[in-house]
Amino acid sequence: MADTISFARGAPSLDIVDVEGLSAAAQRAFANDPGGLTAYGTAIGYVPLRKWIAEKHGVDESRVLVTNGSMQADAFLFQTLVQSGSDVVVEKPTYDRTLLNLKSLGAQIHMVSLERDGISTDELAGLLRGGVKPSLAHVIPNFQNPAGYTLSLEKRRALLDLAGEFGFPIFEDDPYIDIRFAGESLPTMLSLDESDDKVVYASSFSKTVAPGVRVGYLVGPAGLIDDIRKLATNTYIAPNMVAQGIVYEFCASGAIDRSIATVKAALAERVDILCDALAEHLPEATFQKPEGGYFMWVSLPEGSDIDAIFAAASERGVAIVKGTDFLLEGGENTLRLAYSGVTADQIEEGVKRLAEAVHAVPVAG
Amino acid sequence: MADTISFARGAPSLDIVDVEGLSAAAQRAFANDPGGLTAYGTAIGYVPLRKWIAEKHGVDESRVLVTNGSMQADAFLFQTLVQSGSDVVVEKPTYDRTLLNLKSLGAQIHMVSLERDGISTDELAGLLRGGVKPSLAHVIPNFQNPAGYTLSLEKRRALLDLAGEFGFPIFEDDPYIDIRFAGESLPTMLSLDESDDKVVYASSFSKTVAPGVRVGYLVGPAGLIDDIRKLATNTYIAPNMVAQGIVYEFCASGAIDRSIATVKAALAERVDILCDALAEHLPEATFQKPEGGYFMWVSLPEGSDIDAIFAAASERGVAIVKGTDFLLEGGENTLRLAYSGVTADQIEEGVKRLAEAVHAVPVAG
Numbered sequence: 001m002a003d004t005i006s007f008a009r010g011a012p013s014l015d016i017v018d019v020e021g022l023s024a025a026a027q028r029a030f031a032n033d034p035g036g037l038t039a040y041g042t043a044i045g046y047v048p049l050r051k052w053i054a055e056k057h058g059v060d061e062s063r064v065l066v067t068n069g070s071m072q073a074d075a076f077l078f079q080t081l082v083q084s085g086s087d088v089v090v091e092k093p094t095y096d097r098t099l100l101n102l103k104s105l106g107a108q109i110h111m112v113s114l115e116r117d118g119i120s121t122d123e124l125a126g127l128l129r130g131g132v133k134p135s136l137a138h139v140i141p142n143f144q145n146p147a148g149y150t151l152s153l154e155k156r157r158a159l160l161d162l163a164g165e166f167g168f169p170i171f172e173d174d175p176y177i178d179i180r181f182a183g184e185s186l187p188t189m190l191s192l193d194e195s196d197d198k199v200v201y202a203s204s205f206s207k208t209v210a211p212g213v214r215v216g217y218l219v220g221p222a223g224l225i226d227d228i229r230k231l232a233t234n235t236y237i238a239p240n241m242v243a244q245g246i247v248y249e250f251c252a253s254g255a256i257d258r259s260i261a262t263v264k265a266a267l268a269e270r271v272d273i274l275c276d277a278l279a280e281h282l283p284e285a286t287f288q289k290p291e292g293g294y295f296m297w298v299s300l301p302e303g304s305d306i307d308a309i310f311a312a313a314s315e316r317g318v319a320i321v322k323g324t325d326f327l328l329e330g331g332e333n334t335l336r337l338a339y340s341g342v343t344a345d346q347i348e349e350g351v352k353r354l355a356e357a358v359h360a361v362p363v364a365g
Numbered sequence: 366m367a368d369t370i371s372f373a374r375g376a377p378s379l380d381i382v383d384v385e386g387l388s389a390a391a392q393r394a395f396a397n398d399p400g401g402l403t404a405y406g407t408a409i410g411y412v413p414l415r416k417w418i419a420e421k422h423g424v425d426e427s428r429v430l431v432t433n434g435s436m437q438a439d440a441f442l443f444q445t446l447v448q449s450g451s452d453v454v455v456e457k458p459t460y461d462r463t464l465l466n467l468k469s470l471g472a473q474i475h476m477v478s479l480e481r482d483g484i485s486t487d488e489l490a491g492l493l494r495g496g497v498k499p500s501l502a503h504v505i506p507n508f509q510n511p512a513g514y515t516l517s518l519e520k521r522r523a524l525l526d527l528a529g530e531f532g533f534p535i536f537e538d539d540p541y542i543d544i545r546f547a548g549e550s551l552p553t554m555l556s557l558d559e560s561d562d563k564v565v566y567a568s569s570f571s572k573t574v575a576p577g578v579r580v581g582y583l584v585g586p587a588g589l590i591d592d593i594r595k596l597a598t599n600t601y602i603a604p605n606m607v608a609q610g611i612v613y614e615f616c617a618s619g620a621i622d623r624s625i626a627t628v629k630a631a632l633a634e635r636v637d638i639l640c641d642a643l644a645e646h647l648p649e650a651t652f653q654k655p656e657g658g659y660f661m662w663v664s665l666p667e668g669s670d671i672d673a674i675f676a677a678a679s680e681r682g683v684a685i686v687k688g689t690d691f692l693l694e695g696g697e698n699t700l701r702l703a704y705s706g707v708t709a710d711q712i713e714e715g716v717k718r719l720a721e722a723v724h725a726v727p728v729a730g
Contacts, residue, residue: 011405022395027392037387038576040576210403213605
């Protein structure tokens with residue numbers, strides 16, 4: 001069998017990572033701030049990077065905490081706000097690790113339908129009026145994982161209104177925002193929230209620099225950020241100063257802008273090829289072409305058996321993620337395709353293999 | 366007032382960190398393994414570094430997990446083994462952050478007296494015979510924080526015997542082992558444990574490379590390490606690949622041996638100056654001269670008031686840590702001096718200021 005072509009992992013292929021730029025940033029970082037990189041530092045993160053992030057988002061530095069990747073930021077936030085039995089709202093479908101971590105905390109998870117313009121605010125309003133009191137509502141607003149959909153401006157405003165009316169924090173989980181390769185950018189809920197107390201925002205440098213640097217961050221109300229700072233101090237004293245120092249140099253020098261341009265151009269090309277190949281080889285698949293990010297959600301005809309398709313695909317050397325992994329129930333006719341880790345020349349062959357796998361499995365009913 | 370001289374923080378002064386060596390290691394790491402450094406990696410850590418550590422300790426790789434600093438390793442271990450109400454044994458005195466984290470988990474903490482040759486195994490045996498069933502016994506065997514004492518070979522064997530007889534794991538917390546500048550090295554309990562199931566060992570590169578790299582590790586029974594790997598995956602996907610890749614190159618090239626030699630020579634000189642200065646300016650202080658590590662425990666006459674001395678020292682521009690911070694009760698006549706962060710030329714002046722502070726505060730009784 002040929003080497004496996006993976007549409008499974010949400011990670012960039014090495015050809016779109018600026019390794020030379022990172023190596024050069026490392027040299028500058030050690031030369032410019034040897035004390036800052038090698039000393040313990042503090043739990044708020046590497047100070048110049050924290051300042052750069054605060055300026056990017058137009059907020060006071062006291063509202064920013066830089067962590068070892070944004071998953072660690074999520075973990076701290078959940079540890080602070082979510083107890084066993086807490087009501088938590090997530091999108092349906094949503095990121096499988098988020099779902100797993102909320103489950104393991106014993107949260108009462110309420111999945112709210114994700115539409116092509118984002119979470120159903122009507123369905124959420126119904127839940128809230130019915131008495132659900134969320135500890136947080138987790139929303140991935142841009143190029144959602146796994147669906148690739150983006151939350152409309154109207155719904156961003158509606159969510160903020162609901163958060164104000166019913167008194168819950170929105171967890172705006174936004175790692176893909178800078179990887180928009182089509183359409184118009186929308187303002188973050190963080191920036192739309194004039195009260196500065198309704199949104200906790202998370203993002204990451206995994207998609208704009210590289211995942212291996214493991215640098216993410218939270219922006220939130222200063223009091224909450226200070227609580228999380230204490231938790232972070234007791235957990236690890238400080239996050240990685242060497243990696244954060246390198247990322248700071250990469251950002252401050254403008255290398256990050258060139259890196260983002262490279263990533264966007266590559267992903268735009270891949271999405272075009274992916275959608276064309278699906279139309280040709282798997283015409284029964286339905287999907288919405290993403291305007292950014294790493295992922296596309298694909299629906300097959302009702303009655304499809306994703307477990308069998310997954311196995312058949314695996315046998316044919318193509319990896320996907322089953323839609324059921326992103327849901328508490330249902331989704332047996334859905335899958336997620338990541339186009340971040342495949343190079344353009346692998347995509348058509350991968351889709352051909354996937355189509356063969358789909359066509360090898362009978363549809364029920 | 367002159368700049369504060371700090372005997373407070375257990376961190377190296379910048380002059381004993383090999384910044385150029387780290388920068389060179391970073392360049393080699395990005396050149397030799399661009400994919401390994403920039404991709405997500407997995408929760409067990411950067412694979413070549415894990416292998417290097419396994420070889421250093423003569424264990425199978427499956428028993429090693431590399432983390433973002435050893436505090437994070439401790440946190441994972443405690444999260445796995447300690448519940449609210451769990452009996453836990455620690456040394457008296459012990460590292461203040463360990464004490465704080467065990468308290469916040471709601472552990473039932475049993476402090477066992479630390480003697481100049483390590484934890485009192487007789488006192489521990491009495492506790493165990495009295496029915497205490499520890500989830501773990503935390504021991505810092507070499508150059509203990511805060512006391513600077515080292516566990517004798519006889520007591521290492523006695524601890525392993527007790528662990529076998531009463532069925533509890535020893536948490537051998539050993540970040541200072543490679544910083545021995547006098548006397549003879551002793552084998553780790555990890556290496557003495559022929560059953561391979563009585564010891565979970567933690568160490569770190571903070572003292573041999575630099576704290577800002579935030580690289581620590583656990584070595585333990587393969588099953589426990591695999592449980593912690595799952596917890597680590599859910600917490601942060603993977604630790605810092607960039608920093609671990611740099612540390613690996615620093616180790617593999619032999620730069621770490623030169624770095625350790627530099628650190629040991631500097632600390633040996635500082636300890637000599639510190640002990641001489643105390644003998645001259647504060648002759649009523651008693652202490653045991655450390656053979657390695659960062660810290661020395663100092664006892665003042667009974668009736669001394671460490672809170673008042675701390676404040677008086679602070680006014681005179683010298684920082685110390687109160688002995689009471691390392692205990693659940695008592696220790697009002699004790700303090701910890703760290704000689705890692707002060708350069709040789711600051712020490713005598715710092716001790717003079719400390720002596721003035723001690724002499725400015727009346728002794729009770």
